[in-house]
Amino acid sequence: MHPGIALGTELTALVFFSTTGGSPDGALNRTAFTGVLWWAGGTLAVMWALMFCLPRQAHGQAD
Template sequence: MPTAAPMLAVGFGLGMISAPLADLILGQVAHHHAGSASGLFKTAAQLGIALGTALTTVIFFIHISAGTRGSAVSTAFTNSLCYVVGTLITMWVLMLLLPKPTRTS
């Protein structure tokens, strides 16, 4: 149960970041390049997820050794999730610094 709060924060953070970022990036692309831009955006997102998962796993295994059981695993998992939450908060703050999209009617 102690890991539910950080996982909730991660899910909330991803939801807060992914949709506005896609709107901001793909909204600047010409219509005839929309398909290519969408594919490139999705590929970059998948690459980011893969690298993020790998780095989180590295952080997890830095805090424990092979064969560790019990509360040490929970502590390592919590430390890994704290890293992820910190990264998502940093990304959210940086997104506030991005230029606001202009609406053309």
Template structure:
């Protein structure tokens, strides 16, 4: 069975394997650059991820249900690269100047805020998706709703570097 983007679940999974591969590359890149460029590294990562999602939006809009596995994988590699550049140095940059006696509390607060942000971001993106689609929709309607929800994430990533 195919989903609304024209990929079988197996094809979609193969295409999305590119994201964690990109994240590994982004993490390596970030750890090599953060000592020199500091917080500019995760900010650049946000721009890279936004560019990848913009490319993905273009593919979904242009190809819709005809998009293949390789077309899905290319922008997800870029998205992963950007997300790796954000996530890897973020804890060190955020907690690096916290006094030793506050390290445990600060780390717990940082991790809680990170998890809360991920949950809220996922929930809000889902709300945006479902406001663009009706119950039982298939094919082009799903592609359109998905493309509409991507812009929400792109704008959010864009605000991170400012």
């Protein structure tokens, strides 16, 4: 398994369970779930924007 997948899953669970505190309340779980979706979407948007800061490699150049 790729370490990034494990880290993303762990951080998502951390945000979710820190919001709910393990409560079985449906409304609280729904609020936590939408919070996690916004957190994950925001992280992906930042990563997408940072991709444009990476150096470009010429097409004919090999490492």
